[in-house]
Amino acid sequence: MSPDVTLIRVRLPAHLRNLAQVADELEVEVPGVPTVAAVLDELEERYPVLRGTIREHGSLQRRAFVRFFAGEEDISHDPQDQPLPDAVATGKQPFMIVGAMAGG
Amino acid sequence: MGGVRVLVGTAKGAFVLTSDDGRTDWEVDGPHFGGWEVYHLAGSPVHPDRIYASQSTSWFGQLIQRSDDGGKTWEPVGNEFTYHGVPGTHQWYDGTPHPWDFARVWHLAPSLTEADTVYAGVEDAALFKSTDGGKSWDELSGLREHSTGSSWQPGAGGLCLHTIIQHPEDTDRMLVAISAAGVFRTHDGGATWQPANKGLMSDGIPDPDAEIGHCVHKLAIHPSRPETVFMQKHWDVMRSDDFGGTWTEVSGNLPTDFGFVVGVNAHDPDTVYVVPIKSDSEHYPISGALQVFRTRTGGNEWEPLTKGLPQDNAYVNVLRDCLAIDALDPCGVYVGTTSGDVFASADDGDSWGPIVRGLPRVMSVEVQTLP
Numbered sequence: 001m002s003p004d005v006t007l008i009r010v011r012l013p014a015h016l017r018n019l020a021q022v023a024d025e026l027e028v029e030v031p032g033v034p035t036v037a038a039v040l041d042e043l044e045e046r047y048p049v050l051r052g053t054i055r056e057h058g059s060l061q062r063r064a065f066v067r068f069f070a071g072e073e074d075i076s077h078d079p080q081d082q083p084l085p086d087a088v089a090t091g092k093q094p095f096m097i098v099g100a101m102a103g104g
Numbered sequence: 105m106g107g108v109r110v111l112v113g114t115a116k117g118a119f120v121l122t123s124d125d126g127r128t129d130w131e132v133d134g135p136h137f138g139g140w141e142v143y144h145l146a147g148s149p150v151h152p153d154r155i156y157a158s159q160s161t162s163w164f165g166q167l168i169q170r171s172d173d174g175g176k177t178w179e180p181v182g183n184e185f186t187y188h189g190v191p192g193t194h195q196w197y198d199g200t201p202h203p204w205d206f207a208r209v210w211h212l213a214p215s216l217t218e219a220d221t222v223y224a225g226v227e228d229a230a231l232f233k234s235t236d237g238g239k240s241w242d243e244l245s246g247l248r249e250h251s252t253g254s255s256w257q258p259g260a261g262g263l264c265l266h267t268i269i270q271h272p273e274d275t276d277r278m279l280v281a282i283s284a285a286g287v288f289r290t291h292d293g294g295a296t297w298q299p300a301n302k303g304l305m306s307d308g309i310p311d312p313d314a315e316i317g318h319c320v321h322k323l324a325i326h327p328s329r330p331e332t333v334f335m336q337k338h339w340d341v342m343r344s345d346d347f348g349g350t351w352t353e354v355s356g357n358l359p360t361d362f363g364f365v366v367g368v369n370a371h372d373p374d375t376v377y378v379v380p381i382k383s384d385s386e387h388y389p390i391s392g393a394l395q396v397f398r399t400r401t402g403g404n405e406w407e408p409l410t411k412g413l414p415q416d417n418a419y420v421n422v423l424r425d426c427l428a429i430d431a432l433d434p435c436g437v438y439v440g441t442t443s444g445d446v447f448a449s450a451d452d453g454d455s456w457g458p459i460v461r462g463l464p465r466v467m468s469v470e471v472q473t474l475p
């Protein structure tokens with residue numbers, strides 16, 4: 001792995017794991033400064049079937065019922081080009097993509 | 105091979121039911137895409153083992169799945185539905201402008217002549233076309249950009265394009281129906297569109313010449329007489345004999361002319377089926393008795409078909425894509441309910457029975473008569 005590449009642990013919700021046919025947690029190599037946008041770019045490059053399921057086509061805005069967590073911290077509303085917290089960037093915690101809680 | 109394949113879309117996945125020509129014993133395969141809403145599945149008339157499915161959730165958006173082996177295995181294809189240009193606004197429920205915003209694919213219509221061509225009707229209302237088996241989609245934007253587009257208002261289910269009728273003798277001619285804008289037709293393959301609602305009367309817009317604003321629920325034709333189109337409207341069952349140019353009411357003796365589905369018998373263009381629903385405020389059959397009504401005269405004279413259908417406590421709805429008709433003789437008629445049952449008749453509708461029960465809410469039923 002190149003020194004300017006960061007290995008980010010990523011967890012997907014069950015529906016997207018099934019869609020991408022991946023296990024509970026995967027690792028994504030992110031070039032440059034790891035950000036939410038950079039992780040999602042790499043994730044979608046590796047698993048094109050996820051395009052449009054986490055963020056909208058075109059605008060690349062987070063879908064309304066999808067949330068982003070860095071460990072226990074909800075970073076859904078942070079700018080997507082903001083560097084990920086150190087705990088995620090160093091691999092101590094995963095970057096988690098979560099389907100918003102709903103039901104009844 | 106022979107037999108029939110029934111494609112059932114539900115609120116929690118897709119099911120594929122198969123039977124031989126007798127249609128008494130059924131094999132149920134599914135759920136496919138478990139946990140996702142499947143608004144519609146449709147098989148290609150050119151290549152029957154090719155099936156398209158619309159899979160969506162509010163969480164993760166829209167996917168289109170394609171099978172090339174009759175529904176045994178599936179492959180996600182293209183899911184990018186982007187309106188042409190700056191889409192502008194339509195009217196919201198309160199009459200204010202509302203930005204056009206893609207929500208989901210309601211209906212898929214594989215081409216009658218090209219295996220790789222398929223149309224998709226979407227919410228907010230627009231028509232898309234793929235010529236590469238669903239991998240990429242282009243909007244036929246002349247419809248949404250019609251001069252009335254900014255005045256279209258959604259029905260209760262959203263501003264959805266839910267019906268696509270292809271003229272079997274002329275691929276340039278199509279009808280689409282949008283709730284609650286009405287019917288539009290094209291004579292040039294979808295480049296330009298004209299409203300086709302003359303003669304429709306709707307609560308709140310009693311003007312029979314109102315160009316748009318009609319809540320059309322479903323259209324159906326018979327391939328041998330494609331100029332004749334039957335319509336189940338929010339209220340009223342209607343008929344056109346000029347491919348939507350003008351409409352006349354054929355509700356006749358129906359106990360209620362509210363409903364969602366309409367279908368034409370495969371062997372007789374005058375035999376038509378509807379499922380009357382009590383009212384738009386009570387979306388279930390009168391007295392909880394599920395009845396399919398059949399006319400053999402092209403409308404006006406209707407008979408109830410009840411044998412084998414639940415006549416007590418059937419407080420269910422039959423949604424707009426939930427009636428299908430096969431091409432065997434006698435032809436089979438299939439009805440899916442919001443309580444998760446699919447009832448079928450193998451004798452033109454004379455008698456019925458469940459072919460599967462207890463599925464999630466049924467959102468669409470299609471049938472393929474296999475070669």
